[in-house]
Amino acid sequence: xxxxxxxxxxxxxxxxxxxxxxxxxxxxxxxxxxxxxxEPAFNVSVGEMLAAARDARGETYQGYKGGDYTMRGSTDCWxxxxxxxxxxxxLLVLRGMFAGAVAADTTWPTVAALVAWLNESNGRGPHETxxxxxxLAEEVGxxxxxxxxxxxxxxxxxxxHTEADVADELCDVVVTAMVALHSFAQDPAQHxxxxxxxxxxxxxxxxEP
Numbered sequence: 001x002x003x004x005x006x007x008x009x010x011x012x013x014x015x016x017x018x019x020x021x022x023x024x025x026x027x028x029x030x031x032x033x034x035x036x037x038x039e040p041a042f043n044v045s046v047g048e049m050l051a052a053a054r055d056a057r058g059e060t061y062q063g064y065k066g067g068d069y070t071m072r073g074s075t076d077c078w079x080x081x082x083x084x085x086x087x088x089x090x091l092l093v094l095r096g097m098f099a100g101a102v103a104a105d106t107t108w109p110t111v112a113a114l115v116a117w118l119n120e121s122n123g124r125g126p127h128e129t130x131x132x133x134x135x136l137a138e139e140v141g142x143x144x145x146x147x148x149x150x151x152x153x154x155x156x157x158x159x160x161h162t163e164a165d166v167a168d169e170l171c172d173v174v175v176t177a178m179v180a181l182h183s184f185a186q187d188p189a190q191h192x193x194x195x196x197x198x199x200x201x202x203x204x205x206x207x208e209p
Contacts, residue, residue, distance in 0.1 A: 001088070002077065003056060003072070004073035006089065007053050007057070011050065013046045013098065015045065015046050016045060017045065019045070020043060021042065021096070022040075022041050022043075022045075023038035023052065024044055025082065028064065029080060029086075030080065031078070033067060034069045034075070036056055036071045037078040037089075038079055038089065039079075039081050056071050057071060058070065076088070108178075111179060111188075129183045132183065133180055136180055139172045143169040145169075146165045146169045
């Protein structure tokens, strides 16, 4: 597949689609310095891949053992780590990448819609913010109630809840906290992700791709 053919194929896809296996970092291919290679990448969007391909057209890269090589639209493409041999980046490889598309996560957009609905219904301000924080405390109490019911702590009632009930109540806590977070963070999703990363860094934990 030539670079122009690769660009055309990517332009036909949804740029927001995230692929579990994709590519990035264009460079001169070690096998044929005048040909183009991209490094494999994980969880990359079609838009990011398209940008990498477009950036490579007309770009000059240094060969593995020297020399300058300019990539054209007619240049053949490969999938390989920089400085390594790899496989042809053809239609079958590209189809395999699209087959591994990751479903878009609509969690934060859905929470934002819930916040907008609450704002329209209840208004905004210190009182409403306080009510949303108190709601969080209420939901935590319902988790405790469900767990007590799961354990059958009350001899008269016996077991009144299931593990699924406890899980549902925990989800209510999470959603309520996400709603409240909108009152204190300009970008709640980014703030939450950064907090998770700081916690992971403290204990030296990394997510598997």
